[in-house]
Amino acid sequence: MPKYGMEPLRRKAMIDATIVEIGAAGTLDITVSQIARRAGMSSALAHYYFGSKDQIFLAAMRQILEVFRQEVKAQVGAATSPTDRIRAIINASFASDQFKHEIVAAWLTFYVRALHSDEVKRLLDVYARRLHSNLLFNLRQIFDDVTAEKVAQGLAAMIDGFYIRHALQDFAPARPDVCLLVTDYLDLWLERKALNG
Amino acid sequence: MPKYGMEPLRRKAMIDATIVEIGAAGTLDITVSQIARRAGMSSALAHYYFGSKDQIFLAAMRQILEVFRQEVKAQVGAATSPTDRIRAIINASFASDQFKHEIVAAWLTFYVRALHSDEVKRLLDVYARRLHSNLLFNLRQIFDDVTAEKVAQGLAAMIDGFYIRHALQDFAPARPDVCLLVTDYLDLWLERKALNG
């Protein structure tokens, strides 16, 4: 059954299967065979295309980060003011795609993996820095530099926090409420600014 | 050379070793033998006392949660007003003991484990609910119920968010700054309340 030009399809299938499998299992303790089976191929073929289990995971992570990047880009692109752009970033972070069970599970497992894999840590860092500079750039058009930095940190922490709580706690607020809460954090700062001059 | 009354000491040694080992390895992918070696005993004995690897991890987690509970209790007990008590909870969450590398690593790994272990999930839930009701109880003495709930959610998310960022990002703010940022979130709400009457 070998066919030509399968590489991109197989790679895509493996990456998707990896994310689904992590979600289903809730661990990185999943075997290459499991993933390959779900992707409809032999584990040998998975190695043929990716070289090693590590590379499979990295590819999956890259895709998740890339999809997220696109989401942010799209939402931010449609906004016109700094405040709107910040709200767009927040919304993108909680976009429904990102909030699917398996994606959140994947994020979490990647976080853990970052603790002892430099490659994974590097990838996460890229994401974190991009988010940070993105927020900071827009916040600086509203607040002074020191305040902007504070708000950026606070927003990022809140986003990550809700993300994780959503993954783990049944009584965590639902997506729309989460968006409102984070957006409201920005509003609180805007109010303080208005108050203090 | 077996001795009497060793059980509690052995268990304690294993639990401590588990936490240290998780911190050192940055994964839950550590073997019972590794832990046992660090605790100065054979892996067979570890099984004798705990029954299974799962139970070892659960015991370690219970200890971490218990230590945290004590920390909160102590700090909150010393406070006299609702606002102070909330600040005490925040401070306790970022107490230096909790912020040590290995503890944060352990937390993270437990989060992941919660994704597919009901037992772990239950334990985490207990912690989360306690924190939540603790915050809520004090916030309700300041804000109306709806607002209190919002602030509680926001605070909890921020705490978790900073916690994780601290574990993973080199450029995350340091402990004192983190405390200030979270406390400031409470202040923002107090200011809004003062403004709106």
Place this chain on the structure above:
Amino acid sequence: MPKYGMEPLRRKAMIDATIVEIGAAGTLDITVSQIARRAGMSSALAHYYFGSKDQIFLAAMRQILEVFRQEVKAQVGAATSPTDRIRAIINASFASDQFKHEIVAAWLTFYVRALHSDEVKRLLDVYARRLHSNLLFNLRQIFDDVTAEKVAQGLAAMIDGFYIRHALQDFAPARPDVCLLVTDYLDLWLERKALNG
């Protein structure tokens, strides 16, 4: 881009690549893919031409033996007396081509392979018998039959012995010295014969 009449070239390329690869790796533990890559083709094509890995090795071995046969033939052909012909055989055995690292490695690995491959054993046997009868034929013109047999055995053993030592030991004598030592063995017998009448 398939071409006509490629078969002999491809086969030759594979055989040469096999010998080089064995020399480079120092084992028979080399993969068909490695050889094929070095020969500039796909492993699938290698199978197409040779059928199996075993056949590839056998072909390589046949070539080595054939080259050696030619070498002996050429050198012996130029000699005119029995003594000279024997010396020619010795020289041919240590001809510089035969003494290259990869060839010696290949010989050694073939020896081992002979232990459990009848086909390989048969090939080695052909070589050994030819060498033996070659020596014996000439020795019989100098010595009585019993002595000739002894000298033939001794010479063959010495040749093989130096061959192997050359492959494995840093302090083994160099090629010219080896030739002298083996030739000298013949001289020792000639001297004894002269002495005893």
Place this chain on the structure above:
Amino acid sequence: MPKYGMEPLRRKAMIDATIVEIGAAGTLDITVSQIARRAGMSSALAHYYFGSKDQIFLAAMRQILEVFRQEVKAQVGAATSPTDRIRAIINASFASDQFKHEIVAAWLTFYVRALHSDEVKRLLDVYARRLHSNLLFNLRQIFDDVTAEKVAQGLAAMIDGFYIRHALQDFAPARPDVCLLVTDYLDLWLERKALNG
């Protein structure tokens, strides 16, 4: 079925099984499982005791070399003159134990392994150097230094050569004849010396 104090027995069993298995298979391409099965244990236990396949092979090789060393020591110890001691070394090299099929197979495979394993090469080197200095020491009491070196090289080569031929060729001379042939090489040199004064 675990019992105490099994380590030495298990190690011995594995080493013996390794040699037997190499002999039976005629390759180093034997699996740890095969060896372990022949030694009556699980492959996991084999790793428990040796750590890796490589270590198993090295241990087997060390034993073969050690047995050979003992053999030489015993035979040489009983001799009284330099000539006798050299003859003893020759005899030891072809001692019946050393000439068993599986031992010869093991030697050969080790030779090959030496081509790409420094550890194996080192072990073989130790053996070769010991044999060489052993021969040289005694030969120097008979011949001048230059001649002694030549004879030592010639003897060593002959020994190795017959060894290998014995392993591979059906028509190679039998053990007693081999001994005589090699010893005779020494005699040829003694005769030449007597002749030349």
Place this chain on the structure above:
DNA sequence: AATGAATGAGCCTTCATTCAT
């Protein structure tokens, strides 16, 4: 003629767990 694609079989190694002492 030539190759990318595909797989089954197998190997080394690790590990949680149990058992005899």
Place this chain on the structure above:
DNA sequence: AATGAATGAAGGCTCATTCAT
């Protein structure tokens, strides 16, 4: 109480070989 001994089960990875194109 404590441990060395022992194993079954699995997992990642490799490779000769075959198939579709």
